[in-house]
Amino acid sequence: MKRGPVDLRLVPPAVVAWLVAALVVSAPGRALPAAIALWAVAGLALAAALVWRRALLVAVAVCAVSAGLVCTTAAVAAPVRQPTALLDAADDGRYVTLTVTTTETVGGEPDASARDGPFSATATTMTLGEARSVTVGAPVLVFDARPVERAGIGSTLALGGTIVATAPEDDVGFLVFADGPARVTAPPPWFLDWANGLRGSFAEAAARLDGEGAALLPGLAIGDTSAVGEQLDAAMKATSLSHLTAVSGANCAIVVALIMLAGAMLGVSRGARIGASVAVLVGFVVLVTPQASVVRAGVMAVIVLLSTAGGRPVRGIPVLSLATLVLLATDPWLSRDYGFVLSVLATGGLLVLTGPLSRLLQRVLPLGVSVVIAVPLAAQLACQPVLLMLAPSIPTYGIAANALAEPAAPFATVLGLLACVTLPVLPWLGEALTAVAWVPSSWIAAVAGFFAGLPGGAIPWPEGPVGVGLLAVVTVGGLIAALAPVSRRARLGCAATAVVLLVGLAGAVAGVRVVQQWSRPGDWQIAACDIGQGDAVLLRSGGRTALVDTGPDPASLARCLDELGVGRIDLLVLSHFDLDHVGGTETVFGRVDRAIVGPSGEVADDRLVADLAAGGAAVERVSRGGSGLFGELRYTVLWPPARLGSVEPGNDASVVLAFEPVGACANGCLGSLFLGDLGERAQALMLAAGPVPRVDVVKVSHHGSGDQLDRVYERADATVGVIGVGAENTYGHPTERLLDLLARVGTAATRTDTDGLVLLAPGSAPDEVRVWRQKAPP
Template structure:
């Protein structure tokens, strides 16, 4: 209880920096008063309350002391003014060539002649380095800044205008870990299929090789936690040291000391992510307690670890990763045993434990997970029961291979191949369950949905309790049915009903909410086009169902990145004509053939292709024909424009538009040089609002609405402040799917534009 109070206080303090100091003072005063009252009355509740207020005050004090150093006023002003800066920073993650963004710790920032010392986490966007940068590399980047909200774990976003310049290599204390990670990543890269891509994540938390499709499958099947290093990994590492030491007769104190040293090295190797910090801190507390001969209990250790970490880094209070790690651990400590006992009444106890462990973690975490994705993994417990037992084998063998590769490459490669087997099994389980119908059940989003799901979790635990009789279980069952009806049916019918009653029926453009990806419908005179299909067939299906779209007359796949074509499977057999750009490999060719087999006419197009959609004329403006010096990918995205076709003596009253795919600023400049750019009503902003925009193009387009398909809390920082400034300078209002959900655009009576959004 005191730890929970402290957590809430810290979360409030970092979100309202001006209130953190008064909160700290108030907490210390109340704690002191309660200590005095407790000595007088000798009531234990006074002591507990005093502890809670004291810990809350300690956390608020830490937040108040840290805030000014994270976002100095001079840097806030520079960010708002768009000043050019030069920053020195240290990388806090491995940066691979082609990375769109990476995390750093800022050390100093130069604004003209002024140098501002700083110590704060940041994320750099822009040009990727030509070679790999290990953790701890000292770099210099130049560009502009954007300040984040005060509660964000990242204090600044840096939009670099060029690749980072290396000032100093990683120090020896970190370089050994960089070398181990790199060699293991290279060894896993030659292993086949998803097993090789998943193995580094399973063993050392390195998910850089996990593709979007596998990542989505792991999330849909509730297995993504297996690639986040947690307490289980620390237990395995420490257990090996303690057991091996005992086997050769090493004294207990020496074994504990060696375990602490190995634990520290392990944290450096897997990088100190929030879940790693929580697990490592708990393991350290346990080892120190064992060394002092004191008994160890799980919940006090968890509470002490949470308090210590929140005081050291108050911004963990609003980290989803930290919250999920803590809740999962609490669920295992509190619920795994009772659930095993309850299920053991009907099935063998070992099988009951296999089911109870993931079920306990899911019950504890689901209320927070629903804030990230308003749906419940239907097969999550079963997927974890099948994949979970393979995780320890993959972790131990993978870690052993990681350690062996630099000293015995042949033996290390053999062990890595053995580790591939459980890794491939886990990936196969994820792909299987994510592909089943109804793999995610919709649920009410927001705080109300989280509270409702939390209540449902409590009722499930009550129903499985030994103390629950038949009457209690009947009442619980009735309550569960009612909550499920409100949560699941309300998620679909409530949103659908509101959408149906308020949306403009004469909409011409519809930007679907498909997460980090593009999917925009164009409708005219009974015909429909879809520009890109987003990353997920289920999300696209949901949007098409909401808008009563059964068939698409024209499907345009601007290029073959997963966030633009991942949902195309939903269009097989439903698209009449498909326009594609240049193929980027076998996967693109296979998708084109699948659509063709579904009855679609598939055409590769370039600049100059034209056609009609109802009363609209469409024209492909890019890529140029023939393709000279343009490689498949973002720069070769199809740019397509829609204009009204004259009907008799008057126009159709249609809204004009242009879709820019993922064109970068250089391709945009070349597109503008074609001389075919005209003002439009609607522009689909290029590359989800990345920083690679040519302001001159948007100024010439002078669009009223700028559609931006972007996922909530995406790691790319999209849309960037730079892109939003470009739109503002052009007089274009951004319509972001992360904030607005489904967006509809329709003609206004006065010749203008009407915009409606699902979230107001």
């Protein structure tokens, strides 16, 4: 792009449109009145500008038009995203039959190109009972409906179940909980199916290679991250390399540049090259799927190509601002999409900061090295305030990891793309290109693994608006001190402010951590890990450690185990096989001596059990009446029955355990009851089959849902109730009914969403439980 002074004229309209979009999507009912008001303001400002010819009035008109566009789109799209018919069905808890169109590859035998968990789709029709089908267009997230046969992007599926409406600003309109596998009713249309075939063949070719480089390659080249394991994904995130996990917007620039350069070498006219670039760009976006960063880069590339065709100069910030306006006017919900936000900020940081930072670094480093460092540093500085909202820490080795990994990314991308399009035509050449692309992909994975394994990988930072604001002050102060053309005194003042804030925050955070460590009860017996929406609870007794469930993902469980210094698991209990209870099991493979599990319902459940056994665990399937010793505790299995009967594997067949102190520990240890995810009906059946013991601690069933039997909690008569629940979960957990129930029976509620890590230890008096919370209760 042509160099010149930074043109900021389109930045205010883009920022205003973004802020208005972020506000209006959370209250779509106000979108239409807001749109009418903004169009009126735009008209008045434009009329005044024609009379008085003031640039400020023109700027006001342009900003009002930008905001009016996003409000108009939101007003039109909101009833489509959450139609009244679906909202009514969700409110009534009615069973619905849906026809959906997939937006990712699902189903079939688990392989490198098919996902096994919830999948995204667009609901197109809904049938309620015997009523006539209603046409809808809602984005949905579907659970428990993976079809038996493989379905590529754009396939039509039929399924039935219940639905839950999400918050208006969410990227999906509804959560669909299916009652069984979906049925494929129509294949993808031809203009999408060609890409499904290419993606599938490339994923299969990559899967035949070894190591994490093979898992990462499809993501780098075509945006297919289904083969990326939790451990690799966590390492990429911890080292600020997650933008390489899936194909990024930079790949669009690479594709267009290759087409333009190749055309120029062949003597093709500029118009033909631009037309070919647009056509290839559209095909590329379809192939890698329209992710936020790719769409942003694609729109920017089209704007650049059109400007070039018209002979107009191209400047980066105006192009980025215009692309942002176009996309927000098309889909205002992008304003709250973290991928889109980070993509825009990173691009803006690269355009504005790379040059000055590189020139600054050239004072002490060679040109090539300074550029390699300046690029990731510019992107990191621009994105870090938003990244702080996702994780309250700053990656220590992010810049170094990016400096080493980034140069390899274009080679993996280009070679991977060439392999993808070559495989169906010349399989031998495609296989060879895939093998060559594996080399830079493996390098990137190795860099992530190396830096993720180093100590002190993250610098703690205050979370929330205060932390974001402080980081912004430190960043701006540092940039002014280093780059701004201001007086030496001003630079020293900004630098001193940034240093004082950094030192003060580091001291404050370190002090808080020291106080937390000192205040933790060293004799804790039960620890509820803060792992989001799921369960992972540790017990200690007699020098042994048990883990009941593993939460939704390995990274969260690994953090908890590391924080508590837990290495070996003597007893692992998997209450049932839902993802929020077994998703983190990969973390403890090879570290478990003994495991007890309940009934499995799918092949994937048996596969998980087999993996545990392969890692050296002695696995036992248990049912009601089973018992055993764990340290100085005797455990008894209260549920499920040996013959399930009308109880299906899943929530209502959860393994329910009661731990009772025995021997010398009888008067000094905590008794506990773990209820899994049992609903009210299953709790009643369990109670009818035998008594529930009185305990000190109860692990509340199903993350605090309202589907509870009061008598179970009355008879348990626990002092403390532990609720494993994620912050801002879409299920409304824990419910007011459950919290009221605990309060009525005298059980004090602890919850991981507001308390963080919770440690429980016996008190000095009988029935007393000491509670330590990582976070101060609200």
